[in-house]
Amino acid sequence: MSDELRGxxxxxxxxxxxxxxxxxxxxxxxxxxxxxxxxxxxxxEGEIQTFDHLDKADTVAVDRTVAEADPxxxxxxxxxxxxxxxDDLRTRPDAVGFVRAFFAAGKPVAAxxxxxxxxxxxxxxxxxxxxxxxxxxxxxxxxxxxxxxxxVHVDQGLVTSRGPDDLEAFNAKLIEEIAEGTHAxxxx
Numbered sequence: 001m002s003d004e005l006r007g008x009x010x011x012x013x014x015x016x017x018x019x020x021x022x023x024x025x026x027x028x029x030x031x032x033x034x035x036x037x038x039x040x041x042x043x044x045e046g047e048i049q050t051f052d053h054l055d056k057a058d059t060v061a062v063d064r065t066v067a068e069a070d071p072x073x074x075x076x077x078x079x080x081x082x083x084x085x086x087d088d089l090r091t092r093p094d095a096v097g098f099v100r101a102f103f104a105a106g107k108p109v110a111a112x113x114x115x116x117x118x119x120x121x122x123x124x125x126x127x128x129x130x131x132x133x134x135x136x137x138x139x140x141x142x143x144x145x146x147x148x149x150x151x152v153h154v155d156q157g158l159v160t161s162r163g164p165d166d167l168e169a170f171n172a173k174l175i176e177e178i179a180e181g182t183h184a185x186x187x188x
Contacts, residue, residue: 006035018084081113156185
């Protein structure tokens, strides 16, 4: 275990259902291995139902609801993918506001696979270079982003990746960006 993020608390925001298991578990494990405290945040109390593509997988306990979580108490934010997860989050004003608060404060945000849909709803991708699952390309470009097909892309504290095959690179960059702290260019 390294101490790169010791003393840092990181928020991981998901819907209560529809998050891709590996895109939740892998970043959480990497963050904890780097010394960070991690809070799993969801719109509702209880559990988060993860999926392996379309099949139900594990459930994990919610640490805090979005209403209970203060973005000011976190060094960074991770948005895992899964198709239903960001589609649900982008319909919830409190979750969208939670995401916007990290950009307003210049804090690192990492989004993988379908998670950039939540960033589109938050209005924080205009003028940014991002990657995602390929089917989101048009949505991101329509929101003003420049889309690239890369394993991981970092734009002023915003870390994005295409999907599960990119988790190793995604995890390394999200830890690096959180360790660096706030980024002036991240402010939306």
